[in-house]
Amino acid sequence: MTPLVxxxxxxxRPLDAEQITRFLASLHTQRDKAMMLLMLLEGLRKSEEVxxxxxxxxxxxx
Numbered sequence: 901m902t903p904l905v906x907x908x909x910x911x912x913r914p915l916d917a918e919q920i921t922r923f924l925a926s927l928h929t930q931r932d933k934a935m936m937l938l939m940l941l942e943g944l945r946k947s948e949e950v951x952x953x954x955x956x957x958x959x960x961x962x
Contacts, residue, residue, distance in 0.1 A: 915923070920940065927933045939949055 924933055924936060927936060935949060938944055939946070
């Protein structure tokens, strides 16, 4: 019988700038890029982003 050994879980490591640039370049639509930037820059989860409405956003008007 093989003893069970627990392998410690490690935290995910953040992407570096080049990886982010390559990832964003792989997206085809402006909508997809906007959604990914919102998630990356604001730390939103997919479920939080999907639930956003225009009233939730504070648009900057100049």
